[in-house]
Amino acid sequence: MIRQAVIMAGGLGSRLKGRTDTMPKGFIELGGEAIVRSSIRKLISAGIEEIIIGTGHCSEWYEKLADEMHILTCVRNNEYADTGSMGTLLRCAENVTGDFLLLESDLIYDSVGLFALINEQRSNVILASGATASGDEVYLEADSDANLVRHSKNRNDLSGIYGELVGISKLTKKTLDAMVAHCNAHLGDEPRMEYETAMSAVSAAAEPGDKIGILKLDDYAWREIDDETHLAMAAEKVFPEIVCREASRAVRREVLLNPGPATTTDSVKYSQVCADICPREHEFGDVMEWISHELSLMAGKPDAVETVLFGGSGTAADEVMVSSCIPDGSKTLIIDNGAYGTRLSKIASVYKLDTEVWKSSGYLPLDVPALKEKIAGGGFTHLVMVYHETTTGLLNPVPELCRFAREHGVTTIVDAVSSFAAIDIDMDRDGIDFMASTSNKNIQGMAGIGFVFCRKEALEKTASYPMRNFYLNLWDQYQYFKKTHQTRFTPPVQSMYSLRQAIIETKVETIAGRYARYSACWDVLVKAVDELGLTMLVPREAQSKLITAIIEPDTPAYSFDTLHDFARAHAFTIYPGKLSDANTFRIANIGDIRPEEMKAFTVLMKEYFRGIGL
Ligand SMILES: *Cc1c(COP(=O)(O)O)cnc(C)c1O
Numbered sequence: 001m002i003r004q005a006v007i008m009a010g011g012l013g014s015r016l017k018g019r020t021d022t023m024p025k026g027f028i029e030l031g032g033e034a035i036v037r038s039s040i041r042k043l044i045s046a047g048i049e050e051i052i053i054g055t056g057h058c059s060e061w062y063e064k065l066a067d068e069m070h071i072l073t074c075v076r077n078n079e080y081a082d083t084g085s086m087g088t089l090l091r092c093a094e095n096v097t098g099d100f101l102l103l104e105s106d107l108i109y110d111s112v113g114l115f116a117l118i119n120e121q122r123s124n125v126i127l128a129s130g131a132t133a134s135g136d137e138v139y140l141e142a143d144s145d146a147n148l149v150r151h152s153k154n155r156n157d158l159s160g161i162y163g164e165l166v167g168i169s170k171l172t173k174k175t176l177d178a179m180v181a182h183c184n185a186h187l188g189d190e191p192r193m194e195y196e197t198a199m200s201a202v203s204a205a206a207e208p209g210d211k212i213g214i215l216k217l218d219d220y221a222w223r224e225i226d227d228e229t230h231l232a233m234a235a236e237k238v239f240p241e242i243v244c245r246e247a248s249r250a251v252r253r254e255v256l257l258n259p260g261p262a263t264t265t266d267s268v269k270y271s272q273v274c275a276d277i278c279p280r281e282h283e284f285g286d287v288m289e290w291i292s293h294e295l296s297l298m299a300g301k302p303d304a305v306e307t308v309l310f311g312g313s314g315t316a317a318d319e320v321m322v323s324s325c326i327p328d329g330s331k332t333l334i335i336d337n338g339a340y341g342t343r344l345s346k347i348a349s350v351y352k353l354d355t356e357v358w359k360s361s362g363y364l365p366l367d368v369p370a371l372k373e374k375i376a377g378g379g380f381t382h383l384v385m386v387y388h389e390t391t392t393g394l395l396n397p398v399p400e401l402c403r404f405a406r407e408h409g410v411t412t413i414v415d416a417v418s419s420f421a422a423i424d425i426d427m428d429r430d431g432i433d434f435m436a437s438t439s440n441k442n443i444q445g446m447a448g449i450g451f452v453f454c455r456k457e458a459l460e461k462t463a464s465y466p467m468r469n470f471y472l473n474l475w476d477q478y479q480y481f482k483k484t485h486q487t488r489f490t491p492p493v494q495s496m497y498s499l500r501q502a503i504i505e506t507k508v509e510t511i512a513g514r515y516a517r518y519s520a521c522w523d524v525l526v527k528a529v530d531e532l533g534l535t536m537l538v539p540r541e542a543q544s545k546l547i548t549a550i551i552e553p554d555t556p557a558y559s560f561d562t563l564h565d566f567a568r569a570h571a572f573t574i575y576p577g578k579l580s581d582a583n584t585f586r587i588a589n590i591g592d593i594r595p596e597e598m599k600a601f602t603v604l605m606k607e608y609f610r611g612i613g614l
Helices: 035-045 059-068 085-095 112-118 173-185 195-205 228-247 266-270 282-299 314-324 339-350 368-377 398-407 456-464 474-484 493-509 511-532 560-569 595-611
Strands: 004-009 050-055 072-076 100-104 107-109 125-129 139-142 148-152 163-171 213-217 222-224 305-311 332-336 355-359 382-386 411-415 434-438 449-455 547-551 584-588
Touching: 004 035, 004 085, 035 050, 035 059, 035 100, 035 107, 035 266, 035 493, 050 059, 050 085, 059 072, 072 085, 085 173, 085 195, 100 112, 107 163, 107 228, 112 125, 112 163, 112 213, 148 195, 163 173, 163 222, 173 195, 222 228, 266 493, 282 305, 282 449, 282 474, 282 493, 305 314, 305 456, 305 474, 314 339, 314 411, 314 434, 314 449, 314 474, 332 339, 332 368, 339 355, 339 382, 368 398, 382 398, 398 411, 449 456, 449 474, 449 493, 456 474, 493 511, 511 547, 511 595, 560 595
Parallel strands: 004 050, 004 100, 050 072, 125 213, 332 355, 332 382, 382 411, 411 434
Antiparallel strands: 100 163, 107 222, 125 163, 139 148, 139 163, 305 449, 434 449, 547 584
């Protein structure tokens, strides 16, 4: 698995004077976006977890970018004016922990090149193209096994030309270390060494298994932007070509306005297309360990939370909690103010737990003082509740009630399936002991993985609890993974890769940023609802802003199915209501959707309702 990328961005860009006097080359824009931003976006989409940028000239531009995107780490080459790209790479080497991608900062390229490199069998391989006639080519000579022998800007120096260097490579840490050693050995005679020189030298001297291969994509669309001619050529020809090729691989867009599975990015969809692997391999265990570690960090402070993964939907995670976290002899209070609260109490009844159900309106806020009195005086050991009641969009006051419950020694179990990764949660701060969520809601991955977040001490206590079922047992699943680095049963392998990608993208957006985007979509929706004179079921102040239940107009002309089919024909999917005592339809605004798309949906919604005389 390739987790890191290094972008060498220390250079002065002196052949683009005027543009790069006070700005690094990577910030030159094409199509309204800095070329390095576009490169970073492609690396993130290709599943890179950390991007190390070797900076020098005008490094503050990159430092500012790193403040905005926590996936970036800047390493400054203070001697950038007197060293070459190898001097910059040398300083980044310490941060590299394994196989990585190495890129130049002044490239525009088709993202397919990253896919091809990542999927290459060889672990050291550089990308090459056919003839570009760019006027600044670095030619590559290869041996009979397509390994790099030497490179030159002068074709006459080489005994044959295999391809042109693109400036994107996949290398092992071992190769990087050898390049660094080569550079250090030649500091005196070649202080301005370029990284290709170190690569050629290392490849030539390497044992057969460590040589650097060349992957040649004949018709590859890319350009290095070193001077005004390159820039003009890129703007006129290469950039539009790249945009067109990438657009041809876009997946048909369907905007899901149902409350999960949510709309995913193309990169999340494509992340499932990867080499087959037996999930008992250590490498796959690493993927799952990373996933549960990163999820834990989203739910609480470092080391405070353990996240246990199960193959199954959100309800599986709910059933894990209810069946594994409440020992015999307990007394459990279950709050039911919607379909998901009802579901939790049904699960508890299947396991014949001693419960009392607190029934409350599906659209009015909970009576907090009365509930607190109940919790304090009812002799309860456990409290079970839903954070965001997806039935209606009602957001329950979990932090207030769970903190209170914990102060009274009550263990708290929360269904956060449709709130996690949108609402800011810290299990310690909010008094939550166990919490369930799933891969296909606000985290924006594919369906198939349920997860249970556990406060560490609370989890340890469950070790001695009775095993009421087999597949969904929390402690067994947890300790088996700890011991073996494997799940007990076959995990949904491809969904796991897409969850990994979804986590990377969530970290880039941040949970606060995600909620701000969701809220912006909600604002657009609510404006249209008001304009149409429709009524929302839940008072605004009590709404999650993640899903909205809208009361159906009282006219025989209205039909949910007609509205649904009309929206669906325009690639929007909406959802019927789920409440017995009110006729509603529901519009969720979670997933990879943008306010402009919600705007387009509201145009359709207005067209439909005006058509039936509203
Ligand atoms: C979606 C959801 C679930 C789980 O539903 P699945 O279909 O099992 O994924 C559970 N609780 C809430 C609050 C939900 O929104």
